[in-house]
Amino acid sequence: MSDQSLKRVDLIFGEYSNVKYKILADTLARTNDAILKDILDSGLRGRGGAGFPTAMKWKYTAETTSEEKYVICNADEGEPGTFKDREILLRVPRKVFSGMAICGKVIGSKKGYMYLRGEYRFMLNDLNRELDIYHEHAKKLGFDFTIEIRLGSGAYICGEESALFESMEGGRGEPRNKPPYPTTSGFMKKPTVINNVETFVNVMMIMRLGPDQYKKLGTTDSRGSKVFSVSGDTPIPGIYELELGMPLDRFVDEFGDGDTKAVQVGGASGFCVPRKKFKDTVIGFEGVPTGGSMMIFNSSRSMYNVLHNYLEFFQEESCGQCTPCRVGCQQLLKGIVAVKKGEKKAAYLDQLMKLSESMKITAKCGLGQSVANSFSSIVNNFKEEMIY
Amino acid sequence: MAECSELIKELANKYGRERSSLLPILQGVVERQNFLSDTCMTDIAKELDLSAAQVFGTATFYSFLDTEPRGKFVIRVCKTITCDMHGKKTIIQTLEDMLKIKVGETTPNKKFTLLETNCLGWCHEGPAMLINEIPFSGLTTEKIHDIISDYITK
Ligand SMILES: Cc1cc2nc3c(=O)[nH]c(=O)nc-3n(C[C@H](O)[C@H](O)[C@H](O)COP(=O)(O)O)c2cc1C
Ligand code: SF4
Ligand code: FES
Numbered sequence: 001m002s003d004q005s006l007k008r009v010d011l012i013f014g015e016y017s018n019v020k021y022k023i024l025a026d027t028l029a030r031t032n033d034a035i036l037k038d039i040l041d042s043g044l045r046g047r048g049g050a051g052f053p054t055a056m057k058w059k060y061t062a063e064t065t066s067e068e069k070y071v072i073c074n075a076d077e078g079e080p081g082t083f084k085d086r087e088i089l090l091r092v093p094r095k096v097f098s099g100m101a102i103c104g105k106v107i108g109s110k111k112g113y114m115y116l117r118g119e120y121r122f123m124l125n126d127l128n129r130e131l132d133i134y135h136e137h138a139k140k141l142g143f144d145f146t147i148e149i150r151l152g153s154g155a156y157i158c159g160e161e162s163a164l165f166e167s168m169e170g171g172r173g174e175p176r177n178k179p180p181y182p183t184t185s186g187f188m189k190k191p192t193v194i195n196n197v198e199t200f201v202n203v204m205m206i207m208r209l210g211p212d213q214y215k216k217l218g219t220t221d222s223r224g225s226k227v228f229s230v231s232g233d234t235p236i237p238g239i240y241e242l243e244l245g246m247p248l249d250r251f252v253d254e255f256g257d258g259d260t261k262a263v264q265v266g267g268a269s270g271f272c273v274p275r276k277k278f279k280d281t282v283i284g285f286e287g288v289p290t291g292g293s294m295m296i297f298n299s300s301r302s303m304y305n306v307l308h309n310y311l312e313f314f315q316e317e318s319c320g321q322c323t324p325c326r327v328g329c330q331q332l333l334k335g336i337v338a339v340k341k342g343e344k345k346a347a348y349l350d351q352l353m354k355l356s357e358s359m360k361i362t363a364k365c366g367l368g369q370s371v372a373n374s375f376s377s378i379v380n381n382f383k384e385e386m387i388y
Numbered sequence: 389m390a391e392c393s394e395l396i397k398e399l400a401n402k403y404g405r406e407r408s409s410l411l412p413i414l415q416g417v418v419e420r421q422n423f424l425s426d427t428c429m430t431d432i433a434k435e436l437d438l439s440a441a442q443v444f445g446t447a448t449f450y451s452f453l454d455t456e457p458r459g460k461f462v463i464r465v466c467k468t469i470t471c472d473m474h475g476k477k478t479i480i481q482t483l484e485d486m487l488k489i490k491v492g493e494t495t496p497n498k499k500f501t502l503l504e505t506n507c508l509g510w511c512h513e514g515p516a517m518l519i520n521e522i523p524f525s526g527l528t529t530e531k532i533h534d535i536i537s538d539y540i541t542k
Contacts, residue, residue: 077509078506078507078509079507080468080469080470080506080507080511081469081470081507081511082507082509082511083509083510083511083512085509086509117509118415118450118452118521119505119508119509119518119523120509121521122521122522122523150411150412151411151412151415152450153411153414153415153450153451153452153453154450154451154452154453154505155449155450155451156506167411168408168411169407169408170406170407170408170409170410170411170446171407171442171445171446172445172446172449173449173450174449188408229511229512230512231470231511231512231514232469232470232473232511233473237511237512237513238512239512268468268469295469295470295511301473305472306469309467309468309469309472310469313468313506313507316506317506319449
């Protein structure tokens with residue numbers, strides 16, 4: 001059982017040096033190839049949700065020739081149930097800035113931005129003060145990479161990378177068509193690396209520990225540790241750094257209130273796992289992936305209300321640019337209300353399920369494509385609650 | 389608004405006159421004047437050499453860029469799932485009773501606006517709300533009484 005249990009880790013928030021920006025200084029003395037190789041060997045995958053291999057993203061951007069390139073830290077953290085990036089930025093902002101700077105070195109960029117959600121405006125002054133310290137150190141090291149913070153203004157969709165670029169360019173936060181990908185055409189149509197806050201911190205962890213030690217954490221498909229945001233029906237809500245690849249039943253044993261009915265893994269755009277599947281569900285890229293959001297529901301909760309809340313969220317946050325998502329979100333919401341009221345037969349749920357499946361294929365971006373995740377996992381597993 | 393064009397010049401000097409300066413400028417106006425008036429948006433368009441439609445289009449996209457008059461203190465209560473489960477309805481009710489307005493409204497003295505918003509990133513301490521940019525979490529009826537009584541005197 002030992003490797004089945006939850007392993008708590010304290011690397012992301014842990015202080016590891018009294019000397020400010022020491023690991024950054026050490027890393028800047030290394031070659032780009034050596035840095036990239038370490039990140040590649042570590043198996044690091046992006047912590048923003050999609051799990052793209054970080055080394056490949058950096059490598060493709062490094063290989064694209066351009067006078068200007070950008071490094072962007074995605075701090076738009078808007079997924080319901082996620083609050084880990086806030087905690088990271090409050091507690092270890094230097095690790096984030098260092099990770100961005102190293103990315104700048106590797107891809108050949110002189111300019112980094114952090115896109116901070118408007119809801120986190122209260123941190124801005126402290127972060128800017130920290131940035132002054134970073135810039136002093138960068139100057140001392142003779143390293144030309146500056147970082148600027150841009151604020152969002154209350155739009156979940158701006159966490160989607162191409163919507164984020166549009167927003168930073170002064171437009172509506174409407175996702176672009178892909179390809180082209182950010183590695184060739186991102187912010188200002190220039191090659192851009194965009195990574196989640198936690199991803200940059202993981203890079204620093206790898207720089208400090210080396211890939212071999214880093215790899216000892218987690219499983220083959222999900223290397224390293226992960227910061228989880230635990231909320232809902234739990235006696236101990238909060239932020240926990242755990243190894244990836246853990247079985248969900250162990251998680252529930254530790255964090256549930258003894259009466260856990262379901263866990264929503266990965267936020268409103270993630271999956272709802274019912275009690276009977278806890279045992280066979282692994283949290284990680286090989287099982288159910290998560291950007292960190294773990295919302296626990298006990299048996300007093302109506303899963304109809306949960307789904308209703310998610311659908312309202314999507315309907316409000318859809319950018320409205322493409323029809324499948326704009327109309328689809330409205331229809332799913334109206335549909336479950338009608339079934340609940342008895343205005344539509346229970347079989348109507350199957351039609352709604354088909355609608356959500358077609359949104360998965362036809363919607364332009366991840367928002368519309370992922371509505372089906374929570375929709376079908378809740379409707380399938382809690383059908384009676386949708387009807388009665 | 390005469391002071392609007394002054395403010396816009398000041399913000400444009402600070403953030404630049406590129407298209408990419410638009411969001412920081414819009415945010416700066418909302419911070420100082422609580423909302424974006426039509427004249428103000430037209431002035432921004434002129435200052436940045438954009439069409440008014442471009443400025444309106446961007447402004448209306450973002451839920452924090454209010455284009456209707458708002459109070460000095462904008463209260464945004466999280467209505468997403470964990471806050472909802474942990475008593476958001478009572479919090480809204482308490483605020484409505486204290487301020488004598490409904491969600492979406494502004495007090496007659498233009499001091500408070502009450503709105504709902506989506507997840508604020510304080511789910512582990514829900515219910516949560518923002519008053520302008522300041523977050524408050526772990527809300528209870530008593531806490532709301534204390535917080536609002538304090539803001540009433542500001
Ligand atoms: C609707 C939507 C919202 C997103 N929000 C965020 C976010 O808040 N933070 C984030 O890091 N990634 C978010 N993403 C994922 C980003 O598009 C992008 O994949 C990520 O920033 C890449 O970083 P990573 O490789 O380090 O994970 C979102 C994606 C979608 C479709
Ligand atoms: S899927 Fe939804 S959020 Fe994405 S582009 Fe289409 S309408 Fe906008
Ligand atoms: S659900 Fe309210 S802060 Fe996240």
